[in-house]
Amino acid sequence: MSPFSTLDHLECPRCGATHDAAVLQGLCPACASPLLARYDLSAVRATPAEVGTRPPDLWRYHELLPVSGPEHVVSLGEGMTPLLPAPRLGAELSIPRLLVKDDGLLPTGSFKARGAAVGVSRARELGATSLAMPTNGNAGAAWAAYAARAGLRMAVVMPVSAPTVARAEVVVAGGELTLVDGLISDAGRLVGAAIAAAGDGWFDAGTLKEPYRIEGKKTMGLEIAEQLGWRMPDVIIYPTGGGVGLIGIHKALSELVELGWVTGPLPRLVAVQSTGCAPIVQAFDAGARESLFWEDARTAAFGITVPKALGDFLVLDALYTTGGTAIAVEDADLLTDVALAARLEGMFLCPEGAATVTAARRLRASGWIAADDEVVLLNTGTGVLYPDAVPVDAAVLGRDSPYALEPISRPLSELNSLND
Numbered sequence: 392m393s394p395f396s397t398l399d400h401l402e403c404p405r406c407g408a409t410h411d412a413a414v415l416q417g418l419c420p421a422c423a424s425p426l427l428a429r430y431d432l433s434a435v436r437a438t439p440a441e442v443g444t445r446p447p448d449l450w451r452y453h454e455l456l457p458v459s460g461p462e463h464v465v466s467l468g469e470g471m472t473p474l475l476p477a478p479r480l481g482a483e484l485s486i487p488r489l490l491v492k493d494d495g496l497l498p499t500g501s502f503k504a505r506g507a508a509v510g511v512s513r514a515r516e517l518g519a520t521s522l523a524m525p526t527n528g529n530a531g532a533a534w535a536a537y538a539a540r541a542g543l544r545m546a547v548v549m550p551v552s553a554p555t556v557a558r559a560e561v562v563v564a565g566g567e568l569t570l571v572d573g574l575i576s577d578a579g580r581l582v583g584a585a586i587a588a589a590g591d592g593w594f595d596a597g598t599l600k601e602p603y604r605i606e607g608k609k610t611m612g613l614e615i616a617e618q619l620g621w622r623m624p625d626v627i628i629y630p631t632g633g634g635v636g637l638i639g640i641h642k643a644l645s646e647l648v649e650l651g652w653v654t655g656p657l658p659r660l661v662a663v664q665s666t667g668c669a670p671i672v673q674a675f676d677a678g679a680r681e682s683l684f685w686e687d688a689r690t691a692a693f694g695i696t697v698p699k700a701l702g703d704f705l706v707l708d709a710l711y712t713t714g715g716t717a718i719a720v721e722d723a724d725l726l727t728d729v730a731l732a733a734r735l736e737g738m739f740l741c742p743e744g745a746a747t748v749t750a751a752r753r754l755r756a757s758g759w760i761a762a763d764d765e766v767v768l769l770n771t772g773t774g775v776l777y778p779d780a781v782p783v784d785a786a787v788l789g790r791d792s793p794y795a796l797e798p799i800s801r802p803l804s805e806l807n808s809l810n811d
């Protein structure tokens with residue numbers, strides 16, 4: 392039998408130093424880079440077939456996750472979200488083999504549940520009792536829920552302009568919420584300074600400030616491979632803020648190749664940003680290894696308003712080494728695509744997720760995506776979290792007003808085939 396986890400050590404991707412994974416770790420003490428978890432993959436005894444018989448949550452990949460035993464798992468049933476064919480949207484975009492990985496179905500409404508489940512589980516296992524983090528909203532919502540489930544304290548700082556639903560999600564779970572009149576970068580400075588001033592006890596759970604959130608996010612890549620029958624798609628398109636998901640998918644698929652569970656080239660990874668905040672795109676276009684701070688960042692896709700990501704060099708590396716690309720899309724276009732995906736497929740994507748639709752259209756039009764490419768879009772949250780993104784114009788009737796439906800001029804079957 393393999394051990395529950397094959398976690399071996401932590402490695403610094405910048406200076407190469409290795410660190411003990413058995414104690415709480417933040418950034419690399421030598422160079423302040425994020426640390427990455429490394430596994431002894433030779434100790435994995437499970438086979439893809441055996442994994443396929445396990446319960447449908449992300450813990451089915453426990454050998455490739457950092458939590459040392461089932462007794463340390465904090466779960467709300469996260470993972471194994473559907474990978475849905477999107478034939479009508481695909482026809483519209485001229486990408487017949489279009490798939491949507493819908494993480495809007497996760498606890499708290501976004502893919503942040505993956506990182507929170509694994510991050511909170513591991514932090515508690517290693518003795519943390521009080522966590523603090525800056526967030527654009529969804530991560531704070533998820534971490535507050537999992538901290539409540541784990542019996543930990545959770546302090547969250549988010550921009551006042553973040554979607555207001557996230558405030559309620561934090562507060563209802565007993566999180567200690569503070570709003571800042573600024574961006575996530577300002578929230579990060581406040582959290583860092585407050586932790587330093589408070590002395591021992593608080594643990595910084597900010598994006599890539601600890602090594603295990605990324606391990607949770609990596610399960611998106613593991614699930615995509617399993618759901619395709621242990622195979623990889625040609626292209627994966629990801630709405631990129633801090634870039635944790637993109638780094639995680641790249642790490643997951645590299646680990647699966649090393650295990651021999653999948654073969655062939657990695658998918659070309661695509662980072663999508665908004666033209667209102669596109670530091671990764673700017674760096675990619677310049678062929679740079681790191682990004683520059685993006686001044687005056689703003690976009691309707693709030694989750695990807697990250698002016699400078701701590702792991703930018705890892706995101707760019709994932710793009711360069713897979714032959715991927717980075718693309719910025721307009722807010723007006725991604726908001727139109729929220730409506731398009733819902734109308735054609737019944738999928739109410741979050742604005743960040745809809746940005747991948749806009750990006751796919753543009754990349755297909757330029758020929759970067761070929762007609763027969765199998766393309767996975769990542770919808771990172773449910774549109775239900777962003778009710779203000781959709782203008783609603785509905786008549787309000789008095790209780791006794793007449794209500795009439797238009798006479799049907801054609802049978803529904805005919806209407807459907809017209810839309811196809």
Ligand SMILES: Cc1ncc(COP(=O)(O)O)c(C=O)c1O
Pocket residue numbers: 501527528529530598630631632633634635636637693694695741743744771772
């Ligand atoms: C809905 C949504 N999509 C995408 C992102 C960006 O995530 P990442 O840090 O993995 O780039 C966020 C982050 O807040 C988010 O809330």
Ligand SMILES: [Zn+2]
Pocket residue numbers: 403404405406407408419420421422423424
């Ligand atoms: Zn280092």
